[in-house]
Amino acid sequence: MNDLSTATAAAVTKQPTRPRAALPALCLTQITSWGIVYYAFPVLNPQITTATGWSATATTAAFSAALLVSAAAGIRIGRILDARGPRTVMTTGSVIGAVSLVVIATAPNLAVFTVGWLLAGLAMASTFYQPAFAALTRWWAPDHIRALTTVTLAGGLASTVFAPLTAQLAGHFSWRHTYLILAAVLAAVTVPAHALALRGPWPPAPPAVTTGVPTSTAGITRSRPFLLLATALTFSSFAMYAVVVTLVPLLLDRGYTATQAAWALGLGGAGQTLGRTLYAALARRSSPALRASVLIGLGGATTAAFAFVPGPYPLLAALAVVAGTVRGNLTLLQATAVTDRWGANRYGRLSGILAAPMTTASALAPFAGTALAVPLGGYPSLFAALALVSATAALVAWHTTPTGRTI
Numbered sequence: 399m400n401d402l403s404t405a406t407a408a409a410v411t412k413q414p415t416r417p418r419a420a421l422p423a424l425c426l427t428q429i430t431s432w433g434i435v436y437y438a439f440p441v442l443n444p445q446i447t448t449a450t451g452w453s454a455t456a457t458t459a460a461f462s463a464a465l466l467v468s469a470a471a472g473i474r475i476g477r478i479l480d481a482r483g484p485r486t487v488m489t490t491g492s493v494i495g496a497v498s499l500v501v502i503a504t505a506p507n508l509a510v511f512t513v514g515w516l517l518a519g520l521a522m523a524s525t526f527y528q529p530a531f532a533a534l535t536r537w538w539a540p541d542h543i544r545a546l547t548t549v550t551l552a553g554g555l556a557s558t559v560f561a562p563l564t565a566q567l568a569g570h571f572s573w574r575h576t577y578l579i580l581a582a583v584l585a586a587v588t589v590p591a592h593a594l595a596l597r598g599p600w601p602p603a604p605p606a607v608t609t610g611v612p613t614s615t616a617g618i619t620r621s622r623p624f625l626l627l628a629t630a631l632t633f634s635s636f637a638m639y640a641v642v643v644t645l646v647p648l649l650l651d652r653g654y655t656a657t658q659a660a661w662a663l664g665l666g667g668a669g670q671t672l673g674r675t676l677y678a679a680l681a682r683r684s685s686p687a688l689r690a691s692v693l694i695g696l697g698g699a700t701t702a703a704f705a706f707v708p709g710p711y712p713l714l715a716a717l718a719v720v721a722g723t724v725r726g727n728l729t730l731l732q733a734t735a736v737t738d739r740w741g742a743n744r745y746g747r748l749s750g751i752l753a754a755p756m757t758t759a760s761a762l763a764p765f766a767g768t769a770l771a772v773p774l775g776g777y778p779s780l781f782a783a784l785a786l787v788s789a790t791a792a793l794v795a796w797h798t799t800p801t802g803r804t805i
Contacts, residue, residue, distance in 0.1 A: 416537045417598030421545055423591045424530045425552035427488070430587045431525045432553055433560025434580045435495050435518055441564040445573040452508050458764070460512040465761035467519025468526070469754040475523050476532065476750025483600030484533035488592040491524020496585035503577035525588065527553065528753055531733045532746040536601055539742050543678050546733050554671045554726070615744050619751050623739065627690075627798040628752055631732055633791035634694045636759035637784040638725055640767030641701050642666070645718070647768075648777035652708055662718040669722020670729070677730040686738035690795035693731055696724045698788025705781035732756065739800050 439461050447454045478487055498521055501514035523529075530549055538545040567576040618624050645666070649659040680689060700721035707713065736748045771780045 415599050415601070417595060419595035420533065420537060420598065421548060423595030424533065424549050427492070427525065427588045427591050428527070428530055428549055428553040429556045429559060430584060431492070431495065431521075432556035433563075434499070434584045435521055435525075437557045437560050438564040438577070438580055441561055442568055442573045442576060445568055449573060450508075452511070456508055457511070460508070460515040462761045462765070463512065464515040464519035464522060465757055467516050468522035469757035469761070471520055471523040472528055472750040472753050472757065473747070474750070475529065476746035476748070479529055479532040479746035479750075480744060483536075483596070484529050485592065485596035487524050488529050488533075488596060489589060491521045491529070492584065492588035492592055494518075495521030495525060495588070496581045499577050499581035499584065503574045503581065525592075527729075527733065528749055529746075532749065533596065535737060535742050535745045537598070539737075542737065542742075543681055543730070543734060546730060547674055547678055550674050550726075550729055550733070551671060554667065554674065557667065615747050618740055618744070618748060621800065623798045623800045624748075624752075626794050627735060627739070628755055630690065630694060630791045630795035630798065631735065631752065632755040632759045633787050633794070634697060634728065635756040636763050636766070637701060637787045637791070638697060638728065639760040639763035640784055641704070641721070641781065642725075643764040644767045644771065644777055644780060645704070647771070648704065648781065649714070651777055654711060654714075658711055662715055665715055665718040666722035666725070669719040669724075670726035672719070673723035673726025674730060676723070677727050680727065681734065685799070686735070687796055687799045690731060690735070690798060691792045693724060693727050694788055694795050695792035697721070697728060698785045698792060700724060701781050701788060702785035705778045705785060739798070 443454065443457055443461075446452065446457055475487060494517055498514050498517035501517060502511055505511035505514055527550070531546060534545040534549060535542045564576065564580065567579055571579065642663070645663055646656075646659040649662055650656065654662075684692070700717060703717055704714070704721070707717065732753075733749075736742075736745055736752060740748060767780065767784070770783070771777050774780050774783055
């Protein structure tokens, strides 16, 4: 156990009162929120563009704008979470999410459609992983890694559950009616779950661990380790999301079928679930800086392998699983990056600030990755460039230990 973990554990002399239903409720609401607000869109977008005549570029831009709103709103929401807890934030976010889908479903033009997605961005910031992580980090400390792992394992099922469900609905209804049905499901599941299951008392913030490092929010966010951590995770997120979006085109260019490419992408999702089960053991055996460097570096190595290994297909399928395993670990790395270095005292605010550039990078990666493939000379060259981005991020991550700590 590192110095920070020891100090944090010592500071927690009394186990916080945890609402018993919070963890299962958050597992359910993460599956539902991600599945409906996020993963339904790529399934429905072809039908949307066909039915409305709006370009795929325009509709995807509206969706990306939601991610940018989520990044900006997450900072303020983090402050509210630290002060008041998750119940009001996540319940209100669920209501906003349902309303945003109704606006999207009934939009008479592209402008209103975009407004609906901007509202959805507020819902994402209020109901996705960041507020759930803040709740679990405070309620479950110092055993929060196990709770975080549980909820991310559940969240990983969002696309597995709702992508095929959305496709089934779209086969029987228009995209507008499908979104209205999904809005009703979102409201029926998440609003009461957040309102009723997150009613436990919000524990006071644990005392800041003072070992010669800044303890104020401004002092931490302006410190060299925090800025380097934000840089490393932002570069890593950009490379990771660009790889996910462009893996199918890469395999298609190499002569594999659309079915084979889709299976490779799906195997990556299975790998993510596997990776999340391994993170707790990894966290016990490594320091935060070493863990960040190794995981980000492994992400770059798998990306480089895709760039330079054309086949055979079973080898690429195995590589997809390995890449997914690394991505699954990176999700938990991001969730624990703040507490590993600065404790849980200002987790909501610090994680919101840390997540803002990462979310922005993930929003821009699909466009940037596709756009860069042409000038770079094809998808293999793009993957080689993304591997270099990850390698740079891994080197930066090595220098993210706050001064005065050996972690």
